[in-house]
Amino acid sequence: MSAKNAFYAQSGGVTAVINASACGVLETARQHPDRIDKVYAGRNGIIGALTEDLTDTSAESDEAIAALRYTPSGAFGSCRYKLKSLEANRREYERLIEVFRAHDIGYFFYNGGGDSADTCYKVSQLSASLGYPVQAIHIPKTVDNDLPITDNCPGFGSVAKYIATSTLEASFDVRSMAKTSTKVFVLEVMGRHAGWIAAAGALAEDHGIPVLVLFPEVEFDQTRFLAAVQEKVERHGFCTVVVSEGAHHPDGRFLAEQGTRDAFGHAQLGGAAPVVANMVKEAFGYKFHWAVADYLQRAARHLASKTDVEQAYAMGRAGVEFALAGHNAVMPTVRRLSNDPYAWEVGEAPLAEVANVEKFMPKEFISADGYGITQACKDYLIPLIQGEDYPPFEHGLPKYVTLQNRAVERRLGLFEVE
Template sequence: MAAKEKKNAFYAQSGGVTAVINASACGVIETARANRDRIGKVYAGRNGIIGALTEDLIDTSKESAAAIALLRSTPSGAFGSCRYKLKSLEANKREYERLIEVFRAHGIGYFFYNGGGDSADTCFKVSQLSQTMGYPIQAIHVPKTVDNDLPITDCCPGFGSVAKYVAVSALEASFDVRSMAKTSTKVFVLEVMGRHAGWIAAAGGLIEDEGIPVVVLFPEVEFDEKKFLARVEALVKKHGFCTVVVSEGCHHPDGTFLAEQGTKDAFGHAQLGGAAPVVANMVKQGLGYKFHWAVADYLQRAARHIASKTDAKQAYEVGAAAVKLALKGHNAVMPTVERVSDAPYKYRIGVAPLDKVANTEKFMPRNFITADGFGITEACKRYLRPLIQGEDYPRYRNGMPVYATLKNVAVPKKLPTFEMQK
């Protein structure tokens, strides 16, 4: 056998992006560059795994060190993301064969996939290609999700920043309502992400420590309108105002989301989205209080300007750790954050087997939610507080943050076109 050739790496971003997923990309690419003797080029998939399937690879070696460094403070996915889950090998063998063709054509031996639960599943399937299809590959999953719902890891990069955004925004808006409550708005409703798990909504509960009366509505707790209105009324009577943080996944006992209350527009079309206006209108109808509501949507997960320093740091570290794990010969694993202590906050980067990560969601434990279902416990606060610690401001120019837009130069194609399955 000839002298061992350096293998190239494939990196892709998957699913909903975050304020710090590019920090993980930065960690992967900078660590690979620091190990040039063992890793060739890092090819990024344009729009996630689709870039691999369609041989649409980005040559990250064309980007300057400064451009890659700037990824650390740039929100969203610099190479494009996708919502696409590989089917099982049995159901769509053609896709796996194609992946191998692309990997072989471009000398790819490392597969770094940066995503949440669905992506962990895709990454796990790829990690099995050595066994199932005879192509030698090491696949490492880099954790990312604002939903904080991956198992084993103490937290998921992306979550700390959205938690900080939600806590800070809810606090600021609460100060606003408090100012206005005498003659105007008494209840402010903020809708946040989290279709299944209430971690993001929970972050809103942190404002209680700043003296704000707050009601949190979790997806983990069946919504009870009567109890909810009673709680709001009690808080407004006592404090003059209150803030409600509602998860988009908040639902009635029958499973229907609050946001799907049969609302129709003028043309009779079902009106999409918006748990906040539904909750706000309930408050108006039931209690007569003037309200305001906001839906943060993408603003919350893109808000790099108020990212958590802890989160940005961990996002970088799991990217760097993924490359180091690969160099140590690992396959089918995911770097994790292992908490050592709450206060002072200490953690180390650990590792989890991917088959234990894929397709498992981590919900809020019951002891993180108060007995009445409307707030977070001290145990939850102890968990959350370290994750929003520290500010990590981007650089600004002319009043605007300086975020990286990469050149994203395509790697010349070597294979025939591949038709994606619809």
């Protein structure tokens, strides 16, 4: 079997550890020069493939590739772009094959979440539908932890560790101030449909912090929520509220919606925290503070979970190993073997069962009152935030790598992405 080139790209919202997966892919590929010649990275995800905008990772030093393990964000650029069906946009699929053929690409590694798994699945069907041999492997990534089958998603453990730590730290702050100043602190976190990230905030509870979580899975009830806040403040002197950006009223309206939509038609959210904070202020006059963590939470490589980094790397490595073993249309997964001591192994899922399926918080992970998490949820979460994996620092700041991203010479004409 002669060596083929591989294509790797990152898609969707990036994370603190998606580059650790890239590191796993690239380091593993470099160990198999007989099977994988060059790995070309697509600039900005699938758009790089469509527009033949490729960078040659073989131009990067081993040191630079190793530094990806501790560099947050997507080193090759990401995209929010979903391939339509073959029927709806045959032109794009034919272009992909043209690019793959021009650059002798036999392996397609796509690193992303649910929408990206769909894109990867469509690519995996090219062999059958358009007669071009390519093996497509999806590498899981999403801070939202909403992919099915896999026990958890690389990217989530680190954001969970960040939100749990930040909730704990800010709550200690509020506790200090509550006598004469701030009594309620509201932290807004990511999670459009699934409350996994918000759930992590509730881990501060075991450290003496009164926390109320507003999950997207639980319809917001203002009267009941305000009563819960009042009860916490009267008992503890203060209260922390962790609100998911996806928290919504019974009629589906988000607590705060900016009214704009992203490329996938998802509502662009933000601003639930000030809404909740002002609601509390109006009801009780409590002085409040609020924070919106936004990109800080998913980019916080300085506080990554060691477990998460290891799993992100392992998913990248397994993706290459699956490809070398001849697999197609699959995704490596994390399979949990036990909670305590935590043990896991790499599993494998068919992409057909992953694409476009969202995993929500199980009902038994949310406490009866809807504002907290159960012991089962803690048992699930705690292993995922285990361990620290600090990046190197220089002059007081993390020393993250920016790759050269040397362009691969174009062999084809231009192509306009719609």
